[in-house]
Amino acid sequence: MRLADDPPVEVVIGTVVVAPAGARGRLTRDVFQRTLPPGFALAAMNFRVIPDGPDASVVSTETRVFANSAGARRRFAVYWRLIYPGSAIIRRMWLRAIEQRALRE
Numbered sequence: 001m002r003l004a005d006d007p008p009v010e011v012v013i014g015t016v017v018v019a020p021a022g023a024r025g026r027l028t029r030d031v032f033q034r035t036l037p038p039g040f041a042l043a044a045m046n047f048r049v050i051p052d053g054p055d056a057s058v059v060s061t062e063t064r065v066f067a068n069s070a071g072a073r074r075r076f077a078v079y080w081r082l083i084y085p086g087s088a089i090i091r092r093m094w095l096r097a098i099e100q101r102a103l104r105e
Contacts, residue, residue: 001027003044014044017065018075038069041076047098059098061091 004012014032020039025031032042045063052058065080067073 001029003029003032004046008049010046010048012044012046014042017041017043017079018067018072036068039072040069041065041067041072047094057102059095059102061095 001014002011003014004010016027016031018039018041020037023039032044036042043063043065046061048060048062050058050060065076067076
């Protein structure tokens with residue numbers, strides 16, 4: 001879900017990474033603004049562009065995760081150990097694609 005969109009500076013997306021068994025509901029921005037019952041882990045990721053001279057910019061990306069209980073932290077830790085290698089590769093690919101597109105324009 002897109003949480004923020006401030007072109008050309010930043011885009012922020014978020015998702016529910018861990019939810020208690022049986023948790024249902026539509027993903028909305030409200031999920032990121034209210035207190036949820038224990039058992040949830042939420043993740044947000046951004047891409048940010050900061051000007052760095054007349055024809056240059058620095059592009060950064062950051063991911064933050066909030067788990068609201070010890071159980072959610074443990075479940076997220078297992079999930080992260082499994083997906084981290086692929087996630088890191090994809091993140092580098094995205095940054096490389098951004099650089100290549102910027103250099104073409």
